[in-house]
Amino acid sequence: MLEVSAPISKTYQIAGVLKQIEPRPAIFSHVIESKFPVMGNLFCSKASFASYFGVPVHQIIPLLAGAIENRSACERVSAAPCQEVVNLSPDLDELPILRHCEKDGGNYISSGVFVTRHPQYGQNLDFHRCMQLSKTEMSVRVVKSRHFDAFLEDLRDLDVAICIGNAPNVLAAAATSVELGVDELEIANALEPLQVVKAKTVDVWVPAECEFVIEGTVHLDRLREEGPFVDLTETYDIVRQQPVLEVKAITHRRDAIWHALLPGALEHKLLMGMPREPTIFRKVNQVARCLDVNISPGGTSWLHAIVQIDKQHEDDGRKAIEAAFAGHTSCKHVFVVDSDIDIYNPLEVEWAMATRFQGDRDLIIKPPSPGSSLDPSAEPGTKNTTRVGFDLTKPLETQGKSFDRAAFPQVDLNQFVKDTQ
Template identity: 40%
Template sequence: MQDSNVMFSTFIETLREDGELFEITTPASPKYELTQLSNKHKGAMLFHNVNGWKVAVNILGTRELLAKALDIPKEEIVHTLSTIEPDGTVRIIDKPREEMIEETDMSKLPILTHYENDGGAYITSGIVISEYDGVENASIHRLMVIDGKKVAARLVEGRHTDNLYQRAKKDNKQLPVAVAIGVDPVILYAACTRVPEGREFHYASAIKGEAVELFRCENGIKVPPCEILLEGYIDKELHNEGGFVDITGTYDNTRLQPVIHITKILHRKNPIYHAILPSSGEHKILMGIPYEPLIYKEAQKYARVKNVILSDGGCCYLHALIQISKRHEHEPEAVIQAAFKAHRSLKHVVVVDDDIDIFSPLDVEYAIATRVQADKDLHIYPNQRGSSLDPSRKTDGTTTKIGIDATCELARKNEYQRITA
């Protein structure tokens, strides 16, 4: 059970006390330099002087760091999260408990420009919280700065924020929003999940075992305690968004996207700005790991699933490794199909026995080398919906998916026994 009012800065201090925070006190520029310095170090980092601001990166950049934030053992993340329902408690207060200082425009913030071909400076960790006609949503969207009062928001079509935006646009109304930067890491994780619309904070509460406290902005949006808060609205204005380096390390498409008009900027005293670096460990962890419990729950319908991970080599998004205790020969294919159903952007799935360590790429490759016959163990699914993040997808957006049954034949299982040291 965790403190329901933990702040972003509290977690940073915990990392420092545990010797898990790499700190840089020399000045660093938000344009390219901070990204270049961060790419040399995989762990959590705190820059003390980025145009006079503190900037934290990679705070959830590994499974170990996420496990610490969620207070769940790394090996139990999937099992634990698959049992948690978004039915926790949210408590509403009228104003933040700490004094918030107002800024005039976003030019004061240490917003990063990551790479030379980026469309501009990007806010990457902001939880965009919106509400329309009594329906709420909270999710992370990358926000490209247009000027001191506007950002272009990448809203994936058909996702919850886009649904609210489309409803408001159809009614010829503005969609009120708030952007919370630097929040409790449990809330940050919850905002990345696929829980039902409006249940993200309830899910965070269920993970924590305590009520999550929210306060009301001037525009009525309810937000968690945060380091920096932007208030505003989305109307019908569109702007080109991109380029932006996504989890594959390649540039995503440039698109016309909705504009958020910023009407108010607030921050805590001595705030820490949080940046999620494109294609970093933190980017991949937050995009990928929320799918693992979904795959686990769906695959459990067809086999005894021991564990699931989206592998680092697959950008924590495109490749799933599933460990099962096989009882019947048909189970691996059923599990493969279940995984593709649970996470539609998956491209390749490998199913292994419970003697294979799915956290070890060497062990998984061993299973493929010694337990796969391509004529019967490869399952190929052409003309499937692909991920826009995969540069090899076909021009029509489709892809060919592959499932690999890397399990032992039950009738010959003795022949697969491995020596132990």
């Protein structure tokens, strides 16, 4: 953890430092415009996320899948750290809401977990970015077809609690895609025991130990401009007319720390891509023996998936490609490799393509169909994209040269070399 005690601005400077030192985490104790410190780059890799839960990286998918399947009710409490301070006359200017890049439309909350409730479907958790408009108003980017969008379309005026400074179990749960009616806080509770408390002015239950809670109402019929803003692909999203959030209250810990989530950076990518890996794993495992999945940062942690299988039949690679696209419909390129390839090492994946792939035999090109709105190369309006699969697995029966890498002897360097660093 890098501790930055020098005075620093929430406008551009904190974001600039976090990006330059990425993936190193940092805390900024002297923010010029706010009394609250800011912390960022907390979980920039699957390894750091796995270490929090005490599991190896290849156990993340079983961990997340198990929590989704075995979700459980949270313990409800009447008093909580996130409500040590209650402000019913809120002023967003008091918070260290960052302006990240020069072309941004305004100051943005990008780490906020939105908690909402529907009278029929219960609670829902997900991430939404929101741009500050004034001391008490924000414009919220609402992605069509998400559960939040369905709630808002139905109710027109939707009460929300934006939770900032959440533990990894809450962050991961909020990023999962589950069926309508599932309270993602129960997934978080299955990952790690979680207490919840009733919000002060809206009818939802929020994580008791988060740092800040911004309570208010989103009005579907009140629209304001939102954007530009840096997307997951590190390119600028367009300006849209989006619903306005009217803030009613802000509660927080006495010693609250603001969580800054850099848009398009490694922590953003991890939280977007990692929760989609179990869905790919489940689909691929129905047609082949799947070992692991990596929605890779190089593919913006959204558009590329590397799938590792234990190949049993010659067509397992092709079947795995089709299944992976079914498991993550926003995916654009899928790479299927054998069990001897480290899917977290781009050099090994590229080596598999160089030595085990023939384009006329191992390439699958699917006709254009709606893909991800995050892909700047997708067709405007329709979002149509061409999906491509690469079968980088070696044949079960080889003719000619071997496809296996030679193994060098393992020796104890300390016997021969004094400085092994």
